[in-house]
Amino acid sequence: MKKKLLFVIDSLAIGGAEKSLVSLLNMIDSSKYEIDLLLFKRGEDFEKYVPAYVHILHAPEYFRFINNEGFSVRKNILYKSYRFKTSLSLRLNKFKKNSLHTEQVVYKNIKNVMAPMQKKYDVAIAYSQGMPTYFIANKVTSSKKVAWINTDYANTLYNKELDYESYKEINKIVAVSQNTKESVSKVKKEYGKKIEIILDITDPNMIHKMAKEHEVVEFDQSLINILTVGRLATVKSYDKAIEVARLLKNAGYKFKWYIVGEGPERKNLQDLIDKYKLNDQFILLGKKLNPYTYMKSCDIYVQTSSKEGFGLTVCEAKILQKPIVCTNFPTAKEIINNNVDGLIVDHNINSIYNGITKYTDDNNFMKEVIKELNSLEPYSSVDQLEKFYELVKN
Incomplete structure (x- = not known):
């Protein structure tokens, strides 16, 4: 029986993480894995390179609304209210002394309108920090949860205590370099026990x-x-x-x-x-x-x-x-x-x-x-x- 894998990333716009993910998807043995891919935004350039055996899922409804898909009058009103609240929060965040990362502000405002996924997975993988990680940690049921980190995390603008609420739900953290591993390990000692290094995938x-x-x-x-x-x-x-x-x-x-x-x-x-x-x-x-x-x-x-x-x-x-x-x-x-x-x-x-x-x-x-x-x-x-x-x- 094939293992069920879920990958989540913001989009497949041109970028290093996106390129790495597409390369990985093309190299995975599809006879052993059933692969789903969730993108918060569709239609970006690297999508054309996703192999046919990868099933691209519909984005959560709120993101489809943001990307101009139409819904019922009731849902449109609901999503418009969340979009207005998020926009206001992002503006106010700029003036705060201890401002949050943009991804954190957005997630705090929309998390209640995003329904959990119904399908259960063997392994769910957030292929970047931020929204994909928050989604995997809080909205997906999976036997194992993995979060990729491809930045100097200790020196990012993410509020680390707020992020911890999601990372404590993650079983393994993948760092794309030794330096990234050291950066993540500085933030919390327990992260060091979870980290594996997997270099960016390229063919x-x-x-x-x-x-x-x-x-x-x-x-x-x-x-x-x-x-x-x-x-x-x-x-x-x-x-x-x-x-x-x-x-x-x-x-x-x-x-x-x-x-x-x-x-x-x-x-x-x-x-x-x-x-x-x-x-x-x-x-x-x-x-x-x-x-x-x-x-x-x-x-x-x-x-x-x-x-x-x-x-x-x-x-x-x-x-x-x-x-x-x-x-x-x-x-x-x-x-x-x-x-x-x-x-x-x-x-x-x-x-x-x-x-x-x-x-x-x-x-x-x-x-x-x-x-x-x-x-x-x-x-x-x-x-x-x-x-x-x-x-x-x-």
């Missing part, structure tokens, strides 16, 4: 296949093409990347730096690009369903993040054998062997600049890094898949 064969899907027309082969992939968010430190681009331009380097991704910082970043007159050098391409064609075609891959849960895009650039410059976010040393198969630099403008110019000014060094990358076994998640099977077995 090198799928990445190589997708990298060949189409040609990149945006790149100018007469210049140095630099690429960064990630959401336009403050944690990615794209403001520093723009400052580095300014230094490169002033020093006379012929380059274009492309950013694949979308997010709330777009206007601020574009304003900075305009200010420094870098529109020809620093280009925000927006989100792309397939970033691997860009990775395959770039000359240098750069990650300027202040922190990462794991650093999946750096792993992917490494799989595609790209010279990499990444800042020393906590998990960087788990991915890059500095000065051998890539460069880890300090999180400041001059260090990032020096990392990029080390490649551009020393062609022999770049060739040695690429040679090393070609000799390495590609990063693979096969062993991580075995860890997952162990996790859901007992």
Whole structure:
């Protein structure tokens, strides 16, 4: 008899956790597991990669209302009242001295309108912190409950005591890196006893296949093409990347730096690009369903993040054998062997600049890094898949 698994995530919008989940779903042995997937928002880009054997469930009614599905007059009135209450709470939260994380505010306001799931599962898995974890902990009946954490949890804005009300219902916590495990363990000692490390799931064969899907027309082969992939968010430190681009331009380097991704910082970043007159050098391409064609075609891959849960895009650039410059976010040393198969630099403008110019000014060094990358076994998640099977077995 197949084990019944439930996965819950906010959506399958383009992002690291979402990509990891889709990769995992495609690698699971479907002859042994009956798999349900619950998304609070449907229709995002990565849904097309969900395999046919995964049953995508209807979202809870309130989320379907938020996503503009129609209901009866009575339910519409009810959900409108909850939406108004939630909106007001979010506004007031901004002025509180000890404000809560947005996800906590939303859940506190809507938890009573979300009915528990009727189906019982062997294992229920929240594939990110926040709403998916609250839902698994409080609205799902399952023999085992698992919560994935893919961020530096100790340093997030989540109120940890409020979160504990949900995490105490969780049997196992999965951290995506050693650093994430240490961060979670700092919050409560009992969390340390629950934690397993399973690195972000990725499939090198799928990445190589997708990298060949189409040609990149945006790149100018007469210049140095630099690429960064990630959401336009403050944690990615794209403001520093723009400052580095300014230094490169002033020093006379012929380059274009492309950013694949979308997010709330777009206007601020574009304003900075305009200010420094870098529109020809620093280009925000927006989100792309397939970033691997860009990775395959770039000359240098750069990650300027202040922190990462794991650093999946750096792993992917490494799989595609790209010279990499990444800042020393906590998990960087788990991915890059500095000065051998890539460069880890300090999180400041001059260090990032020096990392990029080390490649551009020393062609022999770049060739040695690429040679090393070609000799390495590609990063693979096969062993991580075995860890997952162990996790859901007992």
